[in-house]
Amino acid sequence: MRFRSHEAKAETAVSTSRIVKLEQDILAKNNGYAEANRRYLSAYGIFALNLVSSPGSGKTTLLVKTILALNGTQPLAVIEGDQQTENDAARIRAAGAPALQINTGKGCHLDAQMVGQAMQQLGLQDDSLLLIENVGNLVCPASFDLGEAHKVVILSVTEGEDKPLKYPDMFSAADLMLLNKCDLLPHLEFDADLAIEYAHRINPRLQVIRISAISGEGMTEWLEWIREGCCNAAAAKPEASLG
Ligand SMILES: Nc1nc2c(ncn2[C@@H]2O[C@H](COP(=O)(O)OP(=O)(O)OP(=O)(O)O)[C@@H](O)[C@H]2O)c(=O)[nH]1
Numbered sequence: 166m167r168f169r170s171h172e173a174k175a176e177t178a179v180s181t182s183r184i185v186k187l188e189q190d191i192l193a194k195n196n197g198y199a200e201a202n203r204r205y206l207s208a209y210g211i212f213a214l215n216l217v218s219s220p221g222s223g224k225t226t227l228l229v230k231t232i233l234a235l236n237g238t239q240p241l242a243v244i245e246g247d248q249q250t251e252n253d254a255a256r257i258r259a260a261g262a263p264a265l266q267i268n269t270g271k272g273c274h275l276d277a278q279m280v281g282q283a284m285q286q287l288g289l290q291d292d293s294l295l296l297i298e299n300v301g302n303l304v305c306p307a308s309f310d311l312g313e314a315h316k317v318v319i320l321s322v323t324e325g326e327d328k329p330l331k332y333p334d335m336f337s338a339a340d341l342m343l344l345n346k347c348d349l350l351p352h353l354e355f356d357a358d359l360a361i362e363y364a365h366r367i368n369p370r371l372q373v374i375r376i377s378a379i380s381g382e383g384m385t386e387w388l389e390w391i392r393e394g395c396c397n398a399a400a401a402k403p404e405a406s407l408g
């Protein structure tokens with residue numbers, strides 16, 4: 166083991182406190198934009214969800230299946246976040262919904278300012294559903310409020326049961342967990358009950374739906390959860406309570 170000098174330790178402490186201050190400033194600025202987004206969304210009765218997960222858990226596939234299942238009964242729009250490519254927005258448009266792709270470049274998450282600008286560009290309808298697919302990453306998106314009603318975390322059964330314990334911030338920030346790719350369970354050693362128990366250990370209030378974007382298992386429950394959220398958002402609109 167090597168011993169560091171007092172000077173080196175003091176320097177590290179100063180740079181750590183600078184990093185903490187910088188992070189606090191970034192998050193405070195983000196929270197200001199998130200509040201503005203939230204005011205806008207609630208004024209127009211829009212129900213916004215922020216879908217977060219590790220890469221490849223099935224966010225876009227779930228969104229495509231959701232759009233097809235809603236079949237035009239619910240006005241909606243999608244904001245897609247990826248470091249590079251327009252691929253996911255193209256998949257959403259092919260399913261028949263308006264979508265705007267944000268490329269974050271080196272960034273590992275969407276922030277509230279990006280989402281606010283995308284909302285303006287999309288021109289959201291009153292009483293609509295806004296689905297935001299965040300950059301695939303179980304760490305950074307947990308800290309960034311986008312002004313959404315709920316974070317929805319997607320955990321797929323190929324990722325291992327212990328992800329809620331390893332990435333607790335994401336699971337405590339979410340209100341709903343979609344346990345996806347359940348069609349694969351017969352072929353895996355994944356213990357779904359244990360994964361859900363771990364998630365509840367981190368967040369006892371977390372709602373859970375076992376789902377498969379491929380077989381359609383759990384889709385009815387997910388669509389019902391969305392419809393209820395849309396109805397509540399529309400009913401809570403200031404204008405709605407006047408009428
Ligand atoms: N078996 C099975 N495969 C699925 C399911 N959902 C998605 N997939 C597959 O998982 C892979 C990744 O799906 P995507 O929808 O692109 O995942 P994503 O989370 O949007 O990925 P990123 O945007 O890159 O983070 C694809 O090959 C999908 O076909 C599911 O329920 N069951």
Ligand SMILES: [Mg+2]
Pocket residue numbers: 224225226253298
């Ligand atoms: Mg995707």
